[in-house]
Amino acid sequence: MLELTRFFKSIGIARLAAMGVVAAVLMGFFALIISRVTSPYMVPLFTDLSFEDSSAIIEQLESQAVPYDLRAEGAVVLVPKDNVLRLRMSLAENGLPSGGSVGYEIFDRGDTLGATSFVQNINRLRALEGELSRTIRALQRVVQARVHLVIPERQLFQRDTESPTASIGLKVRGDLSNGQIQAIRHLVASAVPGLKPARVSIVDENGQLLANGEDTAVGGAMMGVLDEKREAQEARLRRAVEEIVFQVVGDGRARVQVTAELERNRITQTADVFDPDGQVVRSSQSRSEASTASEDLADAGVTVGNQLPGADEGGDTGSNSQRETSEEVVNYEISRTTTTEVTEAGRLRKLSVAVLVDGVYTQEPGGELAYTPRTEEQLAQIATLVRSAVGFEEGRGDQVEVVNMRFVTNAAPDANALVEPGLFDFSMDDVMQVAELGVMLLMTLLLVLFVMRPLVRKILTPEIVETPATASPIIAQEGGENVAVGEPDQRLEKAQAAGAARADMVRQVSELVKTNPDDAATILRNWLQEAA
Numbered sequence: 328m329l330e331l332t333r334f335f336k337s338i339g340i341a342r343l344a345a346m347g348v349v350a351a352v353l354m355g356f357f358a359l360i361i362s363r364v365t366s367p368y369m370v371p372l373f374t375d376l377s378f379e380d381s382s383a384i385i386e387q388l389e390s391q392a393v394p395y396d397l398r399a400e401g402a403v404v405l406v407p408k409d410n411v412l413r414l415r416m417s418l419a420e421n422g423l424p425s426g427g428s429v430g431y432e433i434f435d436r437g438d439t440l441g442a443t444s445f446v447q448n449i450n451r452l453r454a455l456e457g458e459l460s461r462t463i464r465a466l467q468r469v470v471q472a473r474v475h476l477v478i479p480e481r482q483l484f485q486r487d488t489e490s491p492t493a494s495i496g497l498k499v500r501g502d503l504s505n506g507q508i509q510a511i512r513h514l515v516a517s518a519v520p521g522l523k524p525a526r527v528s529i530v531d532e533n534g535q536l537l538a539n540g541e542d543t544a545v546g547g548a549m550m551g552v553l554d555e556k557r558e559a560q561e562a563r564l565r566r567a568v569e570e571i572v573f574q575v576v577g578d579g580r581a582r583v584q585v586t587a588e589l590e591r592n593r594i595t596q597t598a599d600v601f602d603p604d605g606q607v608v609r610s611s612q613s614r615s616e617a618s619t620a621s622e623d624l625a626d627a628g629v630t631v632g633n634q635l636p637g638a639d640e641g642g643d644t645g646s647n648s649q650r651e652t653s654e655e656v657v658n659y660e661i662s663r664t665t666t667t668e669v670t671e672a673g674r675l676r677k678l679s680v681a682v683l684v685d686g687v688y689t690q691e692p693g694g695e696l697a698y699t700p701r702t703e704e705q706l707a708q709i710a711t712l713v714r715s716a717v718g719f720e721e722g723r724g725d726q727v728e729v730v731n732m733r734f735v736t737n738a739a740p741d742a743n744a745l746v747e748p749g750l751f752d753f754s755m756d757d758v759m760q761v762a763e764l765g766v767m768l769l770m771t772l773l774l775v776l777f778v779m780r781p782l783v784r785k786i787l788t789p790e791i792v793e794t795p796a797t798a799s800p801i802i803a804q805e806g807g808e809n810v811a812v813g814e815p816d817q818r819l820e821k822a823q824a825a826g827a828a829r830a831d832m833v834r835q836v837s838e839l840v841k842t843n844p845d846d847a848a849t850i851l852r853n854w855l856q857e858a859a
Contacts, residue, residue: 356774360767367407369396372414373424374403375470380424387418452476459515463495466507471498471532476519491522498532506555508537553589556673561585564680567716572682575709580685580734585717588677594670605662616652678725680717684709685734701731 372395373384381401388395388406393414396405406414418424442450456474463472473496479489493515497503503511512527529537564585572581684706688696710729719725840847 352774356771360771367394367409369405370408370411371398372404372406372411374399376402376404376424383421383423384418387421387423388414391417452478455519459518462514463497463511466511468500468503468507469497470500472496474515476522478519478521490526491519493519493522493527495527495529496532497529497537503531503537504555504558505552509552509555512538553591553673557587557589560587560589560675564678564717568680568682568713571712571716572684572709575712576684582683584681586679586681587675588679589672590670590674590676591672593672594668596666596668596670598664598666598668600664600666602662602664606659607662608657609660610658612656614652614654614656616654617650619649675723677723678717678719680713680725680727682709682713682727682729684729684731686731698733700733706731 459474475494512524516524687699
């Protein structure tokens with residue numbers, strides 16, 4: 328213990344404190360490194376969770392003794408990477424995450440046996456809303472979904488009933504197309520008895536009305552269908568043009584924009600056309616009549632002639648007459664053409680195609696690319712190909728424009744030859760691990776340079792003994808030279824030379840004292856008197 332105490336006293340309080348700080352820092356730092364290296368790599372189990380789902384998931388993880396971590400105020404749950412798939416399947420078996428809504432599992436509870444019909448109807452409505460919310464959330468761009476159903480109860484002896492309605496609140500990534508909105512409406516309408524798609528309203532997280540729920544929205548729904556048809560037709564034509572143009576100018580060396588104008592009204596036209604030159608005999612009728620008539624004078628009454636004396640009683644007593652009548656009726660039918668044309672909404676009325684092509688690049692001897700615009704003949708040939716690809720009709724008013732302009736981002740002649748694959752293919756997890764190791768290495772270097780190095784230098788520096796009066800190092804005179812005993816920066820060779828000189832001086836003084844004891848005693852007596 329005495330030797331240990333003497334050792335600590337020889338080191339000094341400052342050195343002991345520095346050694347303690349160095350030891351504490353090293354132990355803490357290496358403990359952090361060991362704990363971080365040995366701890367499992369945490370990855371998200373689920374994201375965008377509600378508080379109900381987070382609570383239920385944490386309860387399941389604690390029951391299985393699985394380490395976890397929470398981020399984003401409980402919306403993100405992190406678990407070890409090796410257990411992600413197993414935990415997801417286990418939680419899916421328990422219906423988690425449920426998205427904060429309850430489905431048909433509400434009827435699995437045992438307390439529903441004594442529930443009233445009102446409670447059962449409410450539970451059925453809640454279950455239907457929850458199942459629809461889960462189905463809508465399964466869509467690619469939908470993050471969250473809430474469904475509210477209003478199903479009127481049919482009263483007894485009531486002839487007219489109200490139609491069900493539905494309201495849907497969505498939180499989406501990006502924008503939903505008209506086709507996706509209509510798909511959600513039809514999905515909900517098909518799951519609820521008596522619900523029409525036009526009675527389903529949809530609102531996004533920004534309060535924007537995506538679809539109204541009025542019956543008068545049939546026209547709007549038709550417009551949505553037409554817009555979807557127009558977008559699909561434009562995309563199909565654009566792909567067709569790009570496929571044929573890219574074969575000529577190269578991939579990525581052309582931009583194609585197609586605008587299709589569709590008929591939005593349903594038109595019915597009826598036309599009657601008469602052709603006078605196309606008459607034909609429909610019917611012909613002929614009638615001929617011949618008649619002979621004779622007149623008897625005796626029956627004609629008393630006349631002057633037959634009352635005179637000598638009149639011939641046996642003479643002509645009448646006259647004969649003949650008559651012939653001929654009649655012909657011919658009916659003609661004029662050629663008549665009746666045409667009824669029905670033009671449904673969605674017919675293509677006009678088509679406009681704009682094609683922007685880049686020029687030709689040639690590599691010069693210096694390695695730079697020289698730009699050359701395309702000739703008018705090449706542009707005319709490309710325009711001909713585009714007209715054939717889109718079904719160009721001049722009578723319909725279609726337009727096709729092909730323009731050559733230099734692109735801002737120039738494409739190399741052979742993109743595949745210039746783009747070389749990387750030496751290693753790293754995933755995002757690998758990048759994060761490398762970044763974490765780099766940060767830890769940087770922290771280690773900073774700790775060694777700015778913390779460990781000053782402390783170690785403090786420990787290795789000899790302690791300077793100061794006098795109360797001058798607070799300066801002790802000066803010893805050796806061989807006619809003043810040597811600073813506590814000089815911090817003296818070298819090892821200088822220390823060895825001073826030690827050898829001091830030993831030589833002590834040896835010489837000892838020899839002088841042995842040979843002249845009286846003189847030595849007188850000198851010591853004088854020193855004591857001067858000190859007193």
